Amino acid sequence: MTSVGPTGTTGTAPREAALRCEGITKAFQGVHAVNGAGFAVPRGLVTALIGPNGAGKTTLVNILSGSMTCDRGQELIGSTDVTNWPSHRIARMGLMRTFQLSRELGGLTVLENLLVAARDQAGEALWNIFLRPGLVRRQERDNIERALDLLETYGLYRLRDSRASDLSGGQKKLLEISRAVMASPSILLLDEPMAGVNPALIERIGGYILDLKRNGVTVLMIEHNLNVVEKICDHVIVLAEGRTLAEGRLSDLRQNEQVVRAYLGEVIDAGTVR
Amino acid sequence: MSGTWYYVFTLVFFFFDYFILAMGLNIQYGETGILNFAYIGFVAIGAYMTGVLSLPSSAGTGQYYILGLSLPFPVNLLLGGLSASAFAVLVALIALRRLRTDYLAMVLISLSLVLYDISNNYVPLFNGADGLYNVPEPFAGALHLNTNSFIPVFAGVTGAIALLLWFVMSRVTRSPAGRTFRAIRDDDVVAAALGKDVFRQQLKSMIIGSFYAGIGGGLLIQFSGSFNPTAWLPGETFVVFAVILVGGVGNNIGLIVGSLLVETLLVHLPAFLPAIPGAPGLIEYFDAVVVGALLMAMLWFRPQGIVPERVRKAARMGARERPADGPGGLVGEDVAALAPAGARAGGRAR
Numbered sequence: 001m002t003s004v005g006p007t008g009t010t011g012t013a014p015r016e017a018a019l020r021c022e023g024i025t026k027a028f029q030g031v032h033a034v035n036g037a038g039f040a041v042p043r044g045l046v047t048a049l050i051g052p053n054g055a056g057k058t059t060l061v062n063i064l065s066g067s068m069t070c071d072r073g074q075e076l077i078g079s080t081d082v083t084n085w086p087s088h089r090i091a092r093m094g095l096m097r098t099f100q101l102s103r104e105l106g107g108l109t110v111l112e113n114l115l116v117a118a119r120d121q122a123g124e125a126l127w128n129i130f131l132r133p134g135l136v137r138r139q140e141r142d143n144i145e146r147a148l149d150l151l152e153t154y155g156l157y158r159l160r161d162s163r164a165s166d167l168s169g170g171q172k173k174l175l176e177i178s179r180a181v182m183a184s185p186s187i188l189l190l191d192e193p194m195a196g197v198n199p200a201l202i203e204r205i206g207g208y209i210l211d212l213k214r215n216g217v218t219v220l221m222i223e224h225n226l227n228v229v230e231k232i233c234d235h236v237i238v239l240a241e242g243r244t245l246a247e248g249r250l251s252d253l254r255q256n257e258q259v260v261r262a263y264l265g266e267v268i269d270a271g272t273v274r
Numbered sequence: 275m276s277g278t279w280y281y282v283f284t285l286v287f288f289f290f291d292y293f294i295l296a297m298g299l300n301i302q303y304g305e306t307g308i309l310n311f312a313y314i315g316f317v318a319i320g321a322y323m324t325g326v327l328s329l330p331s332s333a334g335t336g337q338y339y340i341l342g343l344s345l346p347f348p349v350n351l352l353l354g355g356l357s358a359s360a361f362a363v364l365v366a367l368i369a370l371r372r373l374r375t376d377y378l379a380m381v382l383i384s385l386s387l388v389l390y391d392i393s394n395n396y397v398p399l400f401n402g403a404d405g406l407y408n409v410p411e412p413f414a415g416a417l418h419l420n421t422n423s424f425i426p427v428f429a430g431v432t433g434a435i436a437l438l439l440w441f442v443m444s445r446v447t448r449s450p451a452g453r454t455f456r457a458i459r460d461d462d463v464v465a466a467a468l469g470k471d472v473f474r475q476q477l478k479s480m481i482i483g484s485f486y487a488g489i490g491g492g493l494l495i496q497f498s499g500s501f502n503p504t505a506w507l508p509g510e511t512f513v514v515f516a517v518i519l520v521g522g523v524g525n526n527i528g529l530i531v532g533s534l535l536v537e538t539l540l541v542h543l544p545a546f547l548p549a550i551p552g553a554p555g556l557i558e559y560f561d562a563v564v565v566g567a568l569l570m571a572m573l574w575f576r577p578q579g580i581v582p583e584r585v586r587k588a589a590r591m592g593a594r595e596r597p598a599d600g601p602g603g604l605v606g607e608d609v610a611a612l613a614p615a616g617a618r619a620g621g622r623a624r
């Protein structure tokens with residue numbers, strides 16, 4: 001594939017990694033959910049993380065985003081070692097994640113869900129509320145406009161005043177993504193953003209991901225649908241039993257016997273039929 | 275002043291005081307989701323500290339207590355509130371950092387029992403089971419109030435303080451800080467993933483709420499001139515919970531309704547009813563039953579409270595109305611990139 005990314009590098013030449021991990025291990029009461037996984041996520045591209053159910057993909061995203069700590073291993077964002085940093089510090093490094101099972105902030109409205117995600121809000125500090133109300137108000141106004149723009153883009157504007165808990169499954173998926181985008185991430189980890197949504201919405205979400213890529217966001221997405229992987233992902237990482245089995249382009253991986261046996265064999269047909 | 279007015283102003287005082295207490299618990303539980311089952315302990319710290327700060331040195335008073343600095347009224351009250359906040363920092367550092375929700379609630383219940391036992395048994399601190407009494411009346415020298423005129427004046431002062439604290443609280447809950455609190459209440463994992471330092475925010479909420487608890491407690495001891503362990507049995511926490519759950523969690527108007535209904539009408543008004551002949555004290559026991567039953571009925575039939583949390587609408591936040599929903603964000607070429615088999619997504623330069 002001759003892809004020209006935002007950084008201008010061409011071809012398959014190794015790109016700078018936006019996110020890297022090595023030897024990540026996590027056990028739950030003796031069950032090794034992740035067992036030495038390691039890979040690099042190339043900057044500015046869309047990378048797929050695929051693998052059988054229970055391979056440890058979600059656990060890995062939990063670890064990489066700081067929602068969980070790992071037993072062993074190392075994680076780097078750019079050149080900063082962020083191994084086992086708490087979630088909020090990793091988020092402030094520009095890494096955002098979504099959840100496989102949507103986790104909306106149910107008591108807040110759709111608009112408020114996005115507003116929470118806005119970065120560096122002066123109004124979160126109490127003294128600013130009382131001593132610099134003008135600054136807080138201005139910032140809030142800008143954030144509201146930006147959030148409404150995003151809601152328009154993601155087709156949720158009409159629902160801006162609805163409680164997030166009242167949304168449908170597909171709408172919650174869109175809310176998850178737009179909320180993460182509101183935080184202006186440089187790296188976005190998406191855990192099955194298209195699971196359980198209808199084909200038309202799959203297309204739309206695919207379009208959003210490509211939009212993000214065009215804006216320079218590095219995306220790592222867990223996805224079971226190989227049609228989607230084929231169409232929007234530049235790079236694929238195969239995870240099996242907690243280990244990185246292979247990396248590369250999907251077309252190459254299809255030739256890899258190990259990969260086919262571990263994962264593709266069972267889904268290739270289902271995948272192409274959609 | 276007639277007896278009726280004495281009762282009325284006493285009720286007015288308790289209404290305002292519990293409104294303050296309700297606001298403090300509401301920011302902790304209703305806004306941030308911290309199940310602070312030790313809340314009454316923070317009220318007690320505020321009360322005791324306000325007391326010992328205004329009492330003279332304990333030597334020769336027949337009471338045993340720490341400090342005894344003879345500080346004048348608003349100063350001792352303010353320091354009483356801050357003492358409760360300082361204690362909240364201690365509790366948060368020890369318990370809040372490690373524990374979440376249910377475990378934290380259990381630890382806090384135990385904590386309020388421990389605090390109770392200490393204050394009840396360790397006499398040098400706050401005079402043990404006898405508690406503090408003869409606490410100097412605020413403005414006594416300045417306004418020449420007698421016992422009767424003190425009650426309406428102090429009910430008014432409490433009302434003014436409640437109003438000020440209400441103003442401050444509604445600024446906080448309407449701000450981005452309040453929104454972040456509610457995000458943590460709804461899902462702390464998500465809030466953390468969005469870059470919020472959950473512990474720091476919870477600590478902030480604990481400090482603010484405990485300050486309100488401390489002020490509410492300080493006003494109690496100033497109103498009655500005394501405070502002892504019977505005034506704050508650990509179960510009293512649940513009366514404050516009843517106030518906010520009945521009125522409506524996460525809503526300041528709901529807190530007013532809750533304070534009026536639960537505290538004023540159900541807990542304090544019956545104390546002024548004539549005793550049932552042959553059964554002294556029955557009414558007092560009975561109102562605990564009524565509050566409990568009301569709480570259960572509310573949770574069953576109207577869990578959002580009498581006045582539910584308000585939906586904060588975009589227009590009310592000052593957003594301009596826009597024509598309608600956008601096109602759904604899909605630029606034509608993106609669809610094209612997905613649809614035809616040959617079209618590859620990544621192959622487009624900026």
Ligand SMILES: Nc1ncnc2c1ncn2[C@@H]1O[C@H](COP(=O)(O)OP(=O)(O)OP(=O)(O)O)[C@@H](O)[C@H]1O
Nearest residue numbers: 028031032033052053054055056057058059060100
């Ligand atoms: N909190 C947990 N406690 C115990 N075991 C867990 C926990 N989370 C995950 N596991 C186990 O770890 C393994 C990997 O789970 P994980 O959710 O990461 O898989 P996955 O690759 O995301 O699967 P799927 O494609 O079905 O979403 C599974 O065997 C799972 O049972």
Ligand SMILES: [Mg+2]
Nearest residue numbers: 057058059100
């Ligand atoms: Mg998963």
